[in-house]
Amino acid sequence: MPTTTALIVGAGHCGLAMSRCLSERSIDHVVLERGEVANSWRTQRWDSLRLLTPNWMTRLPGYAYRGGDPDGYLCAPEVARLIQDYATESAAPVLTNTTVSSVRPSAGGYLVQTDQGSWRARTVVLASGAATAANPPRQLEQCVPTGVATLSPTDYRCPGLLPEGGVLVVGASASGIQIAEELHRSGRAVTVAVGEHVRMPRLYRGRDILWWMDASGILDERYDQVPDLLRARNLPSMQLVGTPERVTVDLNALRSAGVRLVGRLAAIRDGIAQFSGSLPNLCTLADLKLARLLDAIDEWAARAGVGGDRPPERFAPTGVPHAPLTLDLRTGEISTIIWATGFRPELSWLDVPVLNRKGQVRHDGGVTSAPGLYLLGLPFLRRRKSSLIDGAAADAHDLTAHLAGYLGTLSSGNPRAVSARALAGQHAS
Amino acid sequence: MTATATPVDNGVNVEALLGARAAMADSPEIAQFQWRSTVTWLNGTHSRSDVESFYGFDDEQHHTTTFSYDIDHPLQFAAQDNGITPVEYVLVALGGCLTAGIAAVAQQRSIQLRSVSATLTAEMDLHGILGADPDVRNGFSGVSVDYQIDADATPDEIKALVAQSQKRSAVYDVITNPTSVTVNVS
Numbered sequence: 001m002p003t004t005t006a007l008i009v010g011a012g013h014c015g016l017a018m019s020r021c022l023s024e025r026s027i028d029h030v031v032l033e034r035g036e037v038a039n040s041w042r043t044q045r046w047d048s049l050r051l052l053t054p055n056w057m058t059r060l061p062g063y064a065y066r067g068g069d070p071d072g073y074l075c076a077p078e079v080a081r082l083i084q085d086y087a088t089e090s091a092a093p094v095l096t097n098t099t100v101s102s103v104r105p106s107a108g109g110y111l112v113q114t115d116q117g118s119w120r121a122r123t124v125v126l127a128s129g130a131a132t133a134a135n136p137p138r139q140l141e142q143c144v145p146t147g148v149a150t151l152s153p154t155d156y157r158c159p160g161l162l163p164e165g166g167v168l169v170v171g172a173s174a175s176g177i178q179i180a181e182e183l184h185r186s187g188r189a190v191t192v193a194v195g196e197h198v199r200m201p202r203l204y205r206g207r208d209i210l211w212w213m214d215a216s217g218i219l220d221e222r223y224d225q226v227p228d229l230l231r232a233r234n235l236p237s238m239q240l241v242g243t244p245e246r247v248t249v250d251l252n253a254l255r256s257a258g259v260r261l262v263g264r265l266a267a268i269r270d271g272i273a274q275f276s277g278s279l280p281n282l283c284t285l286a287d288l289k290l291a292r293l294l295d296a297i298d299e300w301a302a303r304a305g306v307g308g309d310r311p312p313e314r315f316a317p318t319g320v321p322h323a324p325l326t327l328d329l330r331t332g333e334i335s336t337i338i339w340a341t342g343f344r345p346e347l348s349w350l351d352v353p354v355l356n357r358k359g360q361v362r363h364d365g366g367v368t369s370a371p372g373l374y375l376l377g378l379p380f381l382r383r384r385k386s387s388l389i390d391g392a393a394a395d396a397h398d399l400t401a402h403l404a405g406y407l408g409t410l411s412s413g414n415p416r417a418v419s420a421r422a423l424a425g426q427h428a429s
Numbered sequence: 430m431t432a433t434a435t436p437v438d439n440g441v442n443v444e445a446l447l448g449a450r451a452a453m454a455d456s457p458e459i460a461q462f463q464w465r466s467t468v469t470w471l472n473g474t475h476s477r478s479d480v481e482s483f484y485g486f487d488d489e490q491h492h493t494t495t496f497s498y499d500i501d502h503p504l505q506f507a508a509q510d511n512g513i514t515p516v517e518y519v520l521v522a523l524g525g526c527l528t529a530g531i532a533a534v535a536q537q538r539s540i541q542l543r544s545v546s547a548t549l550t551a552e553m554d555l556h557g558i559l560g561a562d563p564d565v566r567n568g569f570s571g572v573s574v575d576y577q578i579d580a581d582a583t584p585d586e587i588k589a590l591v592a593q594s595q596k597r598s599a600v601y602d603v604i605t606n607p608t609s610v611t612v613n614v615s
Contacts, residue, residue, distance in 0.1 A: 266606040277605035281595040288589045357457060 004030045006403060007112055007121035009103070011037045011094045013060060013083055014377035015127035017392035019092040020061040021400035027407070030121075031092055032114060034099040038083035040129060044154040045076040048182055050242035052174060054208050057390045060086055061397065071208065073242025100128075104351035109372055122410065123372035123403050126350070126361070130378045130387060131343035137170075141339070143268035145329050149336045153179065156338060159186035165335025166190070168273070168327070170265045172197045173236040176340030177249045181241070184259050191327065191334070192254060194279055195264035195341075199286040199318065200238040202248045204297065205310035209240075216300035218293075219385035220394075223365050226380070233380045236342070237387075251283065251318050262323045271330040275323065283318035290315070345378065366399050372406055374399050437581075441536040459487045468500075475501040475511045516569070520549045522600045527574060530594030540586065543579040572604065 006022055008015045011033035022029045036042060051058070056070035063086050065074075074082065087094055095116070102113045109122035134152030144150055149163050153175040159182060166189035169180040176192060184190045201209055213219045226232045241249045255261055263275035264282070294314065301307045327334065347361065354361050354368045361368060365382040366375045378386065382398055385391035453460045462485035468478040481495040499512030513521070524547055535542050551569040556562035578587050595601050 263605075269607065274607050278595070278601070281592055281601075284588065284592045285596060288585060288592060291585060292589075 001118050001120055002030075003120040004028055005121070005407065006030075006123045006125060007032065007110070007119055008125040008127050009100050009112075010034075010126070010128035010377075011083075011087060011092070011096070012040065012127065012129055012377070013038075013086070013389050014129070014392045014396065015125070016083065016087050016090060016092050016094075017061050017396040018125050018127055018376060018400065019094075020063075020086075020090045021396045022403075023090065023092075024061075025400060025404055027400075027404065029093065030119070031094040032098045032100055032112070032119075033094055033096045034128075036084075036096050037087045037094060038080040040132065041076050041080040041083065044131075046153065046156045046179070047158045048075075049178070050075050051079060051389070052238065052240045052242055053210055053388055053390060054242070057210060057214065057388070058082065059390050059393060061393045063089065071246075072244065100349055102349050102351050103373075105370065110352075123374070123406065125374045125376060125399070125403075126345075126347065127376040128345065128347070130345055132346035133344055134339060135342045135344045136339035137265075137341055140170075140265060140268055144337060145271040147332075148329055148334060150339065151336070152339050154343075159183050159188060162188075163335045166333050167336045167338060168193065168265075168329075168334045169338045169340055171195060171340030171342070172239065172251065172261075173340065173342070174238060174240055176338075177239050177251075177254060178241045179338055179340060180254060180259055181249050181257070184254070184257055189260075189333075191260040191262055193262050193265040193273075193275060194251065194282060195276075196236055196282055197251075197286050198236050198238045199250050199290045200240050200248075201250070201290075201315060202240060202246050204294065205301070205307050205313060207307070208246070212297045212301075213293075214385075214390070215306070216297055216304075218296065219383065219388070219391070221384045223380055223382050223386075226384075229380065232384070233378070235379070250315075252316060255319060255321060260323075261321050262327065263325070268329065271328065273327040273329055275325050275327070277325060279323055280320045283320050287317050366395060367402055372403070374403060437536065437539045437541045439532045439536045439542050441533045443533065443536045446533065456487075459485070461485070471511075473501070474506070474508045475499065516551065516553065519569075519604070520551055520572075523572065523598075523604060524549045524574065526598045526600035527591070527594050530598050531576075531578070531590050534590050534593045534597075535580065535582075538586070538590070540590065541581040543581075545576065545578050545580075547574050547576045549574050569604075 005027050006029035008018050008029060008031040011031045015031050015033075016037070019029060019031050033039060050073040052073070054070065055065040055067060055072050055074060058065040058074065065082065098114045098116045100112060100114050103124055104111055106120070109120065110124045112119040112121055112124065134154045136150070136152055141150060156179060162183075167183050168191045169176050169183070170193045172192050172194040180190050180192045203209065204212055210219075223229055223232070239250050241247065247253070251261060261279070263277060263279040265273060266276045267274045291314065294312065298312045345361075350361070352368075352370045352373055354363070354370050354373065356362050361375050363375050363381075368375060375381065376395060376399060377392065380386055382395045383391055386395055462483065464483050466478050466480045468476050470476045478498045478500060479495050480498075481492055483490050498518070500515055500518065501511040502508035502514050503510045528545055528547065531545055532542060549572065551572045553569050554565045557565040557567040576591055578590070580587055580590075582590070
């Protein structure tokens with residue numbers, strides 16, 4: 001059976017960033033990938049999708065975007081190509097078309113089973129992605145009347161492939177607003193059910209909003225310094241879209257274009273969708289949150305002496321429509337429901353006792369309680385930017401340092417590390 | 430604010446609330462609560478509701494006394510006005526819940542409150558409950574809450590208090606979202 005010091009699951013940007021950092025410390029490792037490098041960017045993205053982050057922010061350990069459009073946004077095939085180029089240039093030891101079927105503790109580390117044979121690894125890094133599986137609300141999904149098609153952003157490709165008729169997009173974060181805007185432009189009647197959301201202008205004071213968040217250090221905020229980490233890790237994605245025109249797609253933009261906004265989808269009863277009456281408050285919350293972000297940016301800009309040529313701006317409050325509270329899904333008005341309700345990691349193959357009661361991996365900044373088992377790429381894993389491509393470098397650097405320290409305790413025979421290892425084995429039996 | 434400012438005190442024990450949240454992480458079952466009330470018909474539209482016990486923190490719990498409420502309809506409904514109407518209790522509950530939330534959030538955010546008051550209104554079309562128009566619902570067609578708040582905070586911070594209170598309010602959720610109701614006769 002092949003043996004390695006570190007085994008990384010997933011050859012996306014996170015797994016490859018980790019691989020690069022391990023290589024720099026000469027820690028022998030392997031990267032297992034279920035498909036091709038950047039698999040989800042090749043297979044689970046709709047046709048028009050572009051990165052939310054501008055190209056200059058596409059920075060990985062020892063690598064960065066080198067094209068001629070630093071302020072543009074890569075489309076999905078370009079992201080896949082960039083990640084592939086990164087793997088090639090890093091000479092990352094990737095084994096493609098190798099699907100992990102189980103990871104479990106075993107003597108000296110972990111036993112990793114795949115459809116291409118088994119591995120022994122002293123350490124394992126879970127880098128298979130935060131958005132591997134869509135997360136539709138199962139209770140609502142089973143109440144959708146027959147005749148209404150349902151799909152997730154991972155299955156959606158383009159407006160032309162949906163059945164004729166109106167579309168209900170459930171969710172108003174990045175995926176929801178982008179798909180709603182595109183469907184509306186294609187001539188569809190679109191309704192968006194709006195839950196909690198993070199309003200964001202594409203440009204602020206003449207620069208990309210992410211430039212401000214990066215430069216001011218907001219994206220570097222650490223997980224152990226935010227007052228409510230649970231809240232920070234569960235924050236919906238920013239209402240952003242990457243387009244050549246650098247447009248803002250917020251609720252005001254959708255509404256003035258003619259998209260119908262309704263409250264959060266609360267229930268479907270007897271074929272009738274029921275929407276929450278909380279829409280005005282959710283809009284107020286998002287407006288206030290945006291104002292706090294812009295205040296912080298302006299304060300930083302004044303201190304740093306940046307952006308003096310463009311004064312602070314404030315955006316019009318979200319206009320709250322008189323929204324219907326119910327929508328009959330049996331009339332044929334709605335032919336498709338798109339669950340833009342978020343994503344979750346797919347870790348059903350993880351057979352290590354590190355999951356909480358909701359099936360999520362318990363971790364402290366990516367370090368799990370199982371010695372030598374690490375996690376990468378989840379929202380606010382170690383920093384606000386952890387879920388962005390640009391966040392992988394710092395997180396991979398930190399976790400590589402921790403992993404190297406752990407290997408050091410093993411070779412020095414530190415009794416605490418040994419007992420922790422024994423504990424992991426005990427749990428697995 | 431000055432360095433000698435007295436500590437913010439809105440009379441809310443935020444540490445106890447945060448302690449409860451922390452305890453729930455280890456034993457989620459203690460978070461499972463049941464609220465109860467009884468109601469007895471007296472005469473006409475007059476009835477009386479008692480509230481004494483509830484279940485939570487993994488045990489039977491009791492108020493310090495039995496709280497009793499008269500429910501009736503006003504003279505304009507040809508009733509005796511022995512108490513407020515059920516729909517007015519809904520406004521009482523909403524106002525109480527949001528205001529408690531404002532105090533708790535203000536304490537958590539170190540904002541000293543000086544005064545908080547609100548006027549609540551609910552619009553209702555009587556065609557619904559009288560069965561006079563099948564297109565009109567029985568319940569409220571809309572609810573408005575207008576707060577007046579005096580506090581050591583900016584206008585946006587005060588707005589954020591009120592918004593956060595709505596976000597975490599049980600009664601606001603009960604009113605704005607559907608709830609399954611089962612009524613049995615034994």
